[in-house]
Amino acid sequence: MLATTLRTPTRAAGARVTSVALALAAILVGLLLGPGLTQAHAVTDVRLLQRDLAGLGYAPLSGVDGVYGPQTTESVRHFQSDNSLDVDGDAGPATMSALTAKVKLVQSKAGTPADGDYGSATLTAVRNYQSAHGLDIDGIAGPQTMGAMDIDRITSSGSGTSSDTKLLQRNLVGLGYLGSGGVDGIYGPATKDAVLSFQSDNGLQVDGIAGPQTNGALTAKVQQVQAKAGTSADGDYGPATLAAVRTYQHAHGLEEDGIAGPRTMASMGIARETGGGTPAGGSGGTPTVPPVSGSVREKIIQAARSQLGQHEWSTNCNPYGPCVPWCALFASWTWRQAGVNFSTAFSGDFYYYGRNHGTLHNGLSNPQPGDAIVFGTGPQNTSTSVHVGIIEKVYSDGSVDTIEGNASDQVMRRHGTPSGRGAYAIVSPAGA
Template identity: 80%
Template sequence: MSTATSLRPPTRAPGARLTSTVLAMAVLLFGLLLGPVAGQAHAVDVRLLQRDLAGLSYLPLSGIDGSYGPQTKDSVRHFQRDNGLAVDGDAGTNTMAALIAKVKQVQAKAGSSADGDYGPGTIGAVRTYQGSHRLDVDGIAGPQTMGAMNIDRITSSGPGTGTGTNSETQLLQRNLTGLGYLAAGGVDGVYGPATKNAVLSFQSDNDLEVDGIAGPQTKAALTAKVKQVQAKANTPADGDYGTATTDAVRAYQSSHSLEVDGIAGPRTMASMGIARELGGGTPGGESGGTPTVPPLDGSVRDKIVQAARSQLGVHEWGNNCNPYGPCEAWCALFASWAWRQAGVNFSTAFSGDFYYYGRNHGTLHSGLSNPQPGDAIVFGTGPQSTSTSVHVGLIEKAYADGTVDTIEGNSSDQVIRHHFSPAARGAYAIISPAGS
């Protein structure tokens, strides 16, 4: 008779059990140190991550819910693409370090405690910064606010956002230069800060997403605008603002009594009947309403100040619609309107034109010296384009300490008064009206 054999698991020696326990603990500790793998619950403070993403406009404020869901992952991917990180949607060590560092840059510029947490204190500080820099006051450090802070939002490489040299980038730069958004020396094939800022300006003018990325929509809009210029200048409309287009625009400018530089800037495009800034209205026509002006008396300067004061509190409506001209950025429309009320024959939608007016009429001040009521004060770095000449106001009163009161249109979407030191606020020119 055969004997049945019972099969039992082999008995482990005490030393083997101890080794197994130690290995299990080591694996657990290693996992805690490394954090969870992608797709699992994150060890990061998810609400901190979301506050920072929302503060930099990668995530809506409503997305701060403590849940690392699809919306948060997509926002992380967007931030990673912009900052040259591995695009996996996982907020690992490198991504969190880059995000916190970017928030600290914003906090430092806004005068807030640089702790890397975009909380209510930072939102309040950014709102204050935006209010003092004529930006939309929402407390969010989006592309325009970060641009004003001189913080590089996009540092990654690749098509449309990178730093590599290529013919596609040179075409983009030729077109931006031809339309006056980029300096002539900027055609170098490198998608650096100057090119990104030029793209931001073009996107803002053309009602596109303002992100500094020359994606398909931005490139299509830019090519279409160049083709409009080429058609008006009677040169082949191939969408490439090359030498032939520059020469054709020079010929057009010469025959229309414009400054001959071959660049289709604001004045040349206005002469061509091409809308440089989208948002409604037609060049040269008011977008709605008629300003109410009381009787004016006194000198030219007195009348300018009286006209400007009478408009304090006037708000825009819709998309930059205003009673002084078409639905577009209207600080220069307002300032030149006030000059015309005093009999000064001058009209423009571009702040840089005040500089050229002063140069042509001999009323351009030396530096920022001797400001007087009724003078125009222009902000930025120079009159070359809308990306360098960004705003204009009218001086209401000048003080012995060098500060001034101004009345400015399109400031926080209205006509409003400011007090400041011209140099400290970034003014580059003061211009008097002729005959004053």
């Protein structure tokens, strides 16, 4: 009879068995959890990701559990949408880099080490910042807190790819709404401001989002320029269009920069402004303003008071911009005297400024000197957003004094309650 020899499995064989077992376990877990949770996420530290999302208000603090589940995926998608990233819910290198950078901005403003980890030290530092600035003290850098810190929370159109954004930027640069170095594929604050200006000039919803209507109007305007310049009207203001416009400018004695700005478009017979009113003349120049000092709010009020009695000298011709209805030109001018980088000819832009900077008041609550008060029924267009002024003084009965441009064709003081005068929004300058 042959003897049977029992062999102990070798280490290699054991490793193979273990590997197979782990693979089978992983497959079983995937089947149990469903396809939505089997994605291999690029992030290596899920808790760090969740802390940063929670710290910026994209997820609850209770969601820091180390599990990359549906809630974390949706929070990542929200952040990606706000920051011109591919909206796939996966926190890859680009998303983590943008998130870390935003957290570091908050940490720097709050006076704590900018390590990109929104941990307990950052929560405490932000609470201290909120306490010092009269904000809700929760340690979360949500829209209101980031607005006070002058950090742009939304730096995206919320849609489109990098190549789409570059086309948009080329067209905005070509029409003189964006600086020549602005073609980077990132829908940041400069691009959003350029879109706002184009929308205001063209009777579009002024929301800073380059949706189908805005892109369609922009493409059509570029095609008009291309047709006048004698180049292919493909709606892309690329090198060929720049060269053709330079040739046109040379032939017509214009500055040869290739940009279809106001003078070039006027020479071509193309209406640049079709929404907020057609300019009847040029700017009246820069108004004289005495030196201003103190806080941002105090500087705004000093600048506004210095202009009381200033009249327009022809139909809508004023010292603060072109000859158009000029209440918003005046109000944004007062903000700029205090160092607030904001300029607009449309009152509804103040609403969108407040929404994007976290400084839009809840209803018409808590008006403060230096705030903008916007009148009408909403920010959609010049028919619904009809006027804007600067709040000068607030009274205990809820009424306010305002200083307003283009009020009976001059800068003048008015008094009343916000609701009684038909206001729909109160907006604070960021950092005030």
